[in-house]
Amino acid sequence: MQLDLVDPELHRAVRRMPRLPVRGKVGRRIVRAVVRRGGIGKPAAGVTITDVDEGQRIRLYTPAGGGSGAALLWVHGGGYLIDGIAQDDALCSTTARELDIVVVSADYRLAPEHPFPAALDDTFTAWQWLQASAGKLGIDPERVALGGSSAGAGLAACLVQRLHDAGGTQPLAQWLLAPMLDDRTAARRELDPAQHLVWNNAANRTGWGAYLGGLPAAWIGVGDIDLFTDECRAYADRLREAGVDCAFDLVPGAPHGFEG
Template structure:
């Protein structure tokens, strides 16, 4: 890829970012260990509880002030094969503090040791835990959003679809950062030649194959395993999708947003020029990332009916 296309603030990061060894056991082990660094138990403006539900690990962020009564279930990324909730500590703490909402960050099981439906089942368990704890946490079950980044964004979209097909409270909104939505992208061998920064199509194929337990792009996939495979998108909640224009997932995100809109779902699609996959996590202090995340949080606040003081509109 031509580095001149990358936003100037991000070029140095991309130039020195080594390819991550997702495809072998030792590489995955190392990345998983590194992603667990930063298990902090507190933050300015709120408290963090480390909660275990059976073998499921949850990080529960609670604001000290301007409690709004809304909540977010957050799902980390990592191509379905690596990652941990601790890697998104700063993001979850900021959303909790600045919007006055409870944030539940999910430590789901990873592939290939735990293929589909393990991760999605874990996310459902986290949703159910939050509903059961809503009164204690001061959360209105009708004002809960589901969000995630990359593979976590794909899991968030799948979780929303599954919940909207069942009885009970449904998510108020979905908040998707560069979501990994369509295994058919990984089956497009012509994309292998393009050196997409941070996450390329060869890595994409590894992630999908590990999660699905079959080659990506196969004729059939299990229900709710691949969000873009769902035929009827009507009835889903208001949606925000953010993506960089250098991201491998750009086309599948654009298609999903277009299909949601055609199905009557309110959609905001934010495309950032010169930005690669997950740039806001890798370079959070850059102006391009701060503006992007700030606009995303503003959207989430409106979707959850939160006033600037944290009260309900």
């Protein structure tokens, strides 16, 4: 993708952004190590940053005076592959100060070592911890928003749906920055040549493939006069597009259940 499509104000930052080597194990280790050392920008002054260990890392950003009683549960990005709780220190602390709220940043286990639903389970655990700790933190449990960026925003959106289905106290709002929502985007090979800046579709396939764990090889057989012919063919095509080894066997003149 050409740099002239980027807003001039962002040129310098985009030029400095390296292509993330997330497709290989060694590359992921290097990126994770770099991200753990620090984030983008400096934390905002006047905000207390503390870490809590509840079987996973939870980082609190508390404004001077303790805040207004509202809170944000934040989930970092990283394509489900990169450890980044520190990368958002500046964003989370500035949000806490400017909005006078407590921000709770949730860490989560990473793919491919921990595929779905590990990351979602961890964000759910962070939500439960926040709700249980609301009194101690000076938070109204019914004034909590969910937010995140990229894969973190996708996790936040997914968590909202999970909480809706589970019932109980619900998030007050969603704040989603460029959410990574749909794994089907990764299967759209026509998007590859665009080489989107910062995160392209090749990286997207790596992230989704790692998070969803990949699928085993498949054989699909169906008759050509079966009600399900078209959807079976479409599913086989989608599996192949996603890099799954798939054989599709179309049997002429065979209705549904003919193999019986």
